[in-house]
Amino acid sequence: MKPGSIAIVGAAETTEMGRIPDLSVLQLHADAGLNALADAGLTPGDIDGVATAGESPTTLAWYLGITPEWVDGTTVGGCSFMLHVRHAAAAIESGLCRTVLITHGESGRSRVGAARRAPQPASLPGQFELPYGPVGPTTLFTLPVLRYMKDTGLSEEKLANVAVVQREWASRNPRASYRDPITVDDVLSSRMIAWPFRKLMCCLVTDGGGALILTAADRARDFPRPPVYLLGTGESVETPMVSQMEDLTRSKAFRVSGSRAFAEAGIRHDDVDHLMIYDAFAHLPLYGLEDLGFVGRGEAGDFIWERNTAEGGRLPVNTNGGGLSYMHSGMYGMYALQESVRQVRGIAPAQVPGVEISVSHGVGGMFGASGTIVMGRDAP
Amino acid sequence: MTEARRPLPQATPETAHFWAGAREGELRLQRCDDCGHVYFPPRPFCPSCGSRSVRVFAASGRATLHSYVINHRPAPGFEAPYAIAVVELAEGPRMMTNIVDCPQTPEALVLDMALEVVFTPAGEDLCLPHFRPVDAEGKESRS
Numbered sequence: 001m002k003p004g005s006i007a008i009v010g011a012a013e014t015t016e017m018g019r020i021p022d023l024s025v026l027q028l029h030a031d032a033g034l035n036a037l038a039d040a041g042l043t044p045g046d047i048d049g050v051a052t053a054g055e056s057p058t059t060l061a062w063y064l065g066i067t068p069e070w071v072d073g074t075t076v077g078g079c080s081f082m083l084h085v086r087h088a089a090a091a092i093e094s095g096l097c098r099t100v101l102i103t104h105g106e107s108g109r110s111r112v113g114a115a116r117r118a119p120q121p122a123s124l125p126g127q128f129e130l131p132y133g134p135v136g137p138t139t140l141f142t143l144p145v146l147r148y149m150k151d152t153g154l155s156e157e158k159l160a161n162v163a164v165v166q167r168e169w170a171s172r173n174p175r176a177s178y179r180d181p182i183t184v185d186d187v188l189s190s191r192m193i194a195w196p197f198r199k200l201m202c203c204l205v206t207d208g209g210g211a212l213i214l215t216a217a218d219r220a221r222d223f224p225r226p227p228v229y230l231l232g233t234g235e236s237v238e239t240p241m242v243s244q245m246e247d248l249t250r251s252k253a254f255r256v257s258g259s260r261a262f263a264e265a266g267i268r269h270d271d272v273d274h275l276m277i278y279d280a281f282a283h284l285p286l287y288g289l290e291d292l293g294f295v296g297r298g299e300a301g302d303f304i305w306e307r308n309t310a311e312g313g314r315l316p317v318n319t320n321g322g323g324l325s326y327m328h329s330g331m332y333g334m335y336a337l338q339e340s341v342r343q344v345r346g347i348a349p350a351q352v353p354g355v356e357i358s359v360s361h362g363v364g365g366m367f368g369a370s371g372t373i374v375m376g377r378d379a380p
Numbered sequence: 381m382t383e384a385r386r387p388l389p390q391a392t393p394e395t396a397h398f399w400a401g402a403r404e405g406e407l408r409l410q411r412c413d414d415c416g417h418v419y420f421p422p423r424p425f426c427p428s429c430g431s432r433s434v435r436v437f438a439a440s441g442r443a444t445l446h447s448y449v450i451n452h453r454p455a456p457g458f459e460a461p462y463a464i465a466v467v468e469l470a471e472g473p474r475m476m477t478n479i480v481d482c483p484q485t486p487e488a489l490v491l492d493m494a495l496e497v498v499f500t501p502a503g504e505d506l507c508l509p510h511f512r513p514v515d516a517e518g519k520e521s522r523s
Contacts, residue, residue, distance in 0.1 A: 121388060122390040122392050124421055127390065127391070127395060128421045128476060129476045130387040131389050132464050132477055132478050133386070133451065134451075134455075134476075135453055135454075135455045138453070139449050139451045139464050142449050143447055143448065143466060143476075144447055144466075145449075146448060147447035150492075191452075194449040194452060194464075195449060195450035195461070195486060197449065241421075241476070243474060243476040244421070244474065248447050
């Protein structure tokens with residue numbers, strides 16, 4: 001993709017956020033989709049490309065009354081929407097379609113119309129991980145962290161502090177699920193989930209959705225909102241089993257996806273005004289800061305401790321409060337993208353002054369996949 | 381009794397040798413004839429160079445404790461708190477496992493401690509590879 005050739009012209013979340021027992025998964029997709037269409041001043045008939053994860057693109061298109069000429073159902077976990085943005089940009093640029101709708105909806109808490117995921121005993125995780133008693137992300141996503149702590153010297157306090165700083169951001173966001181300030185002691189004395197992880201180091205489980213509309217930059221000025229330009233994109237996958245990461249203290253998928261996005265955008269790290277790093281657990285921003293190259297190996301805990309990512313810091317991170325405090329439906333990547341769009345548009349509840357470039361970085365599975373999107377206020 | 385509800389593996393043709401080995405008290409890995417790469421989990425080709433010329437061999441069973449969590453929430457077939465670990469085998473590959481014959485505490489579970497494989501019956505014709513601490517000389521430390 002040529003930097004600045006594609007733009008986001010519509011972006012919205014579901015009308016409600018957090019606890020939405022009166023909407024099914026499918027209707028959460030639709031609610032977000034209709035809100036994004038309204039944001040862009042479009043109707044379903046204007047859309048000729050759809051992409052989604054967690055719901056089939058067939059169901060989504062039919063439900064919304066869209067007849068697409070391009071579809072993408074890439075499903076690699078919570079960063080799937082970053083990959084959809086990247087694929088949609090390529091599709092629009094090559095003429096496969098003109099206007100793409102990407103939707104997410106998930107009834108993570110209320111489980112209305114949600115499918116049950118049953119692990120298969122003959123799958124590779126079914127054979128080589130599940131017999132040892134992992135009970136989902138709280139025991140799988142967290143498994144690499146003791147290795148990281150020993151190798152880098154990260155303390156439990158600095159791990160806990162990630163949640164503390166993000167709660168500060170959430171306190172400024174009226175839609176955040178958790179807004180009351182917390183301390184490192186609060187985090188360390190919250191209920192033990194999977195040592196060394198306490199409850200406040202783990203993400204929320206909530207209901208919600210979000211949607212984006214992309215089109216070519218040369219059309220983008222015709223829409224009601226200022227366009228948010230795509231400057232660079234990246235994606236990768238590493239492994240379906242966290243135990244098989246090449247290095248438990250680094251994400252290969254993060255590094256491949258991030259370096260590709262930065263190279264395409266032609267930017268340096270100090271060009272970035274705002275950063276979103278998918279935080280299903282408190283260590284994710286640490287891995288993200290290091291694997292994206294914002295700080296050196298083992299420096300991320302101190303970087304956050306020294307308030308660089310907090311309000312007034314030189315690199316505000318997870319300004320919606322993140323998966324730890326804002327919301328986490330299960331596939332959080334869409335909410336990171338939404339916050340990047342809001343920050344570049346200048347309309348975020350905790351707005352960072354003068355954001356020209358925002359990076360939105362996602363993870364899928366348990367360090368299984370990654371997608372990175374660089375957005376800009378101006379086309380180069 | 382709780383063991384019956386633990387999720388159990390189901391072998392595929394590509395992994396059958398591993399589970400047969402576990403039943404026979406052998407931890408089986410694979411080595412590429414062409415590039416020498418030793419790998420796990422099983423597959424009938426080398427994930428490093430793509431060669432189909434690979435062979436199964438019995439690993440030493442020695443390993444070190446690479447990382448873990450101690451789960452405090454209920455899980456079918458397990459009594460919390462219990463550790464879920466990643467061990468690094470002497471031959472190089474890593475695998476998920478449980479640590480047995482050892483208190484499931486941060487004080488007892490020390491990263492990089494020496495371990496050896498043991499095979500725990502876990503159902504009809506099925507044994508799971510688990511690991512237990514050994515002292516520096518390779519003898520079981522808690523007999």
